[in-house]
Amino acid sequence: MNSNKPLDLSAKVPPIKPSKLLSNSRRIEMFTYMLQAREFDLAMQRLNRQGRAFGGVYSQTGNEASSVGSAYALGDKDVLFPMHRNIGGHFVFKQDLNTLMLAFLAREGSLMRGTDGTGHYADVKKRIYGNVSHLGAMIPVAAGFVLASKMRGESVVSMTYIGDGGAQTGEFHEGVNFASVQKLPLILIIENNQYAYSSPNSVEFACVKLSDRALGYGCFGVTIDGTDVELVYETCFKAAERARKGEGPSLIESITMRMRGHAEHDDFSYVSREELEYWKKRDPIDRYQKYLLTKKVLSLDEITSIRTKLIDDIRSAIDYAVDLPFPSGEEGFKNVFID
Amino acid sequence: MAQLTYLEAIADALRTEMHKDERVFLLGEDISTYGGAFKLTKNFHEEFGRSRVLDCPISESAIVGAAIGAALNGMRPVAEMQFMDFVTCGFNQIVNVAATTAYRWGIGVPMVVRGPSGGGVGANPFHSRNSEAWFAHASGVKVVCPAFPADAKGLMTASIRDNNPVVFYEHKGLYRKIKEEVPEGEYIIPLGKARIVREGIHATIVSYGSAVHFALSAADELLKEGVSIEVIDIRTLVPFDQETVLASARKTSRVLIAHEASLTAGFGGEIAARIAEHAFEHLDAPIMRVAAYDSPTPFAPTLEKAVLPNSTKVMEATRKLLLY
Structure with a gap:
């Protein structure tokens, strides 16, 4: 794949590349997480329109395969440093809906006490460490986390994400170079979702593929179709294996599409109808659903029933969270420093 | 030791x-x-x-x-x-x-x-x-x-x-x-505790880092003239030991703040504001500051000497403070 050239709008949608590493029950699990991410996203969009979610609501629609397939490849000691469009990874790491909804809506009892929102929280027990808005900043941090593990002789892989925009920051360069020099077990997924806010790839970089940079860092690099969840999974699983063997970081460019504006306020007028149509045909959930139906892994009835349960659970989480008050203003004075 | x-x-x-x-x-x-x-x-x-x-x-x-x-x-x-x-x-x-x-x-x-x-x-x-x-x-x-x-x-x-x-x-x-x-072995000084490096009664110099040494040598000179200067080393900016500084301001009624960093928006401004806010009625003179000129730190020794504070500049400022 070439990440920085005009789309061939007439190109056929390729078939899913099945991974030999996956059983059907695990396929269903991954697909369920993808659906959960999509439904959570749709719910957040509705809450935003209703004026019940404030601040930025950053849709991840289009990113389900990239986020779920990558996080699903990790083990139960590994850590996740997700970005704001990686809600799928939170579900893979067993985050519960109430906790997430409290964090997103900044209600009383949220993990961040109302000090910050979106997916920026950390939940140490669940091995999730959120980002800051200065994208790229968490790459060296994710590297340092496993530097510590490595010093103690522990086998832990750290996975983090950056976009086609954030990959142009200095901290991206410093973080990947440092991790490569130290041969750290870091997997960096560059989610190239075509737009950094309104800026297309042509504004952001001049190389053919962002993974080409791996050569310059001396680490592994590959560019993949980020709308094929099995391909994402298999690529990341192998990256984790290499990481555990001490072979250093992997730079995986996952080509996807951000199917909505940067955040819900953004009218998305800079994207052509043709381009959106192209990507709609590559909707990661539609593609995988078609595959699972064709292979008779799931029936349409079963999918409907999974989806209905997910929607019900999200509704319950919203009901639980929206009626709770915001944290007391006193919280604003706490924890600037801790003992 | x-x-x-x-x-x-x-x-x-x-x-x-x-x-x-x-x-x-x-x-x-x-x-x-x-x-x-x-x-x-x-x-x-x-x-x-x-x-x-x-x-x-x-x-x-x-x-x-x-x-x-x-x-x-x-x-x-x-x-x-x-x-x-x-x-x-x-x-x-x-x-x-x-x-x-x-x-x-x-x-x-x-x-x-x-x-x-x-x-x-x-x-x-x-x-x-x-x-x-x-x-x-x-x-x-x-x-x-x-x-x-x-x-x-x-x-x-x-x-x-x-x-x-x-x-x-x-x-x-x-x-x-x-x-x-x-001291040998484990030795700890808690953060947020200023140190009164020298006790005095006529004026206080609040400082930290290199400026503490400027303050001490100014105090030495002035002592020869019978003037007793209290020198406080705040040691940590955050946390800031406001109480020790305020107590000294209330005691001597005259405060000079000295730091090597440049003047504008330097930490001395914060110290001065705290004193003005909490010990105003105890002061006999305006709070004064000695700091570097608001420029990058230059290379040639002549320029650098001109721009940065030193003991002489601290002593001159202290005299001015005492004469106010």
Whole structure:
């Protein structure tokens, strides 16, 4: 794949590349997480329109395969440093809906006490460490986390994400170079979702593929179709294996599409109808659903029933969270420093 | 007790903590085989191994960022900036990641970012800066500026053991210039406690870092004339020991603030505001300040001498304060 050239709008949608590493029950699990991410996203969009979610609501629609397939490849000691469009990874790491909804809506009892929102929280027990808005900043941090593990002789892989925009920051360069020099077990997924806010790839970089940079860092690099969840999974699983063997970081460019504006306020007028149509045909959930139906892994009835349960659970989480008050203003004075 | 230089005292604190606590490790540029630009970590790699004295690429964001990540994962890293001037390149990591983590996540980032700062050594605008006030303004970072070897050791120990990010400003001009008795073994001075370096009654000079020495030599001169100056070394900007400063202001009624950093929006402005707000009616004179001229720190000795504060400038300002 070439990440920085005009789309061939007439190109056929390729078939899913099945991974030999996956059983059907695990396929269903991954697909369920993808659906959960999509439904959570749709719910957040509705809450935003209703004026019940404030601040930025950053849709991840289009990113389900990239986020779920990558996080699903990790083990139960590994850590996740997700970005704001990686809600799928939170579900893979067993985050519960109430906790997430409290964090997103900044209600009383949220993990961040109302000090910050979106997916920026950390939940140490669940091995999730959120980002800051200065994208790229968490790459060296994710590297340092496993530097510590490595010093103690522990086998832990750290996975983090950056976009086609954030990959142009200095901290991206410093973080990947440092991790490569130290041969750290870091997997960096560059989610190239075509737009950094309104800026297309042509504004952001001049190389053919962002993974080409791996050569310059001396680490592994590959560019993949980020709308094929099995391909994402298999690529990341192998990256984790290499990481555990001490072979250093992997730079995986996952080509996807951000199917909505940067955040819900953004009218998305800079994207052509043709381009959106192209990507709609590559909707990661539609593609995988078609595959699972064709292979008779799931029936349409079963999918409907999974989806209905997910929607019900999200509704319950919203009901639980929206009626709770915001944290007391006193919280604003706490924890600037801790003992 | 051993006679140690300021530099040796800091190295002693690092060594003592590294022996005591295997979570403590060092990372920075040229710190291992080379021993650091000022040889502060000379032979450390032989004592602790290269993984605990980690040579890093010239990437301050990666150095500070990796320290934060390691701190989140149970370690107590001490990151060296080869010169504190280069902390600018790691600024985002400190103010946006480290400084916000306790507030947002309730998790400590027990990390120290340390290095040589300050001028008066004929360096240039990029090897002389006193940037401590930037971090005092960041909310969520502790800021330490020791003036003496024993304090440097005790405060470094406290900084390493603190569960919050600390930026530790060493003054390169003091590294080998001063020597004093430094307690052996574990020695800790809590952060946020000012020290009355000399008691006096006619006026107070509040200072930190190199300026404490300017204040002391001014006080020595004035003592010959029968004038007794109280000298306070605040030692840490964050936390700031307001009470000790206010008590002295109430006692002497005349306050001069001296620091080597430039004047405008320097930490002296904050100290002055606190005194004005809480001890106004005790003052017999306006609060005065001696600081560097608001310029980059120049290279040639003549320019540098003109721009930076020194004992003579502090003494002249103190006389003015006394005569008001």
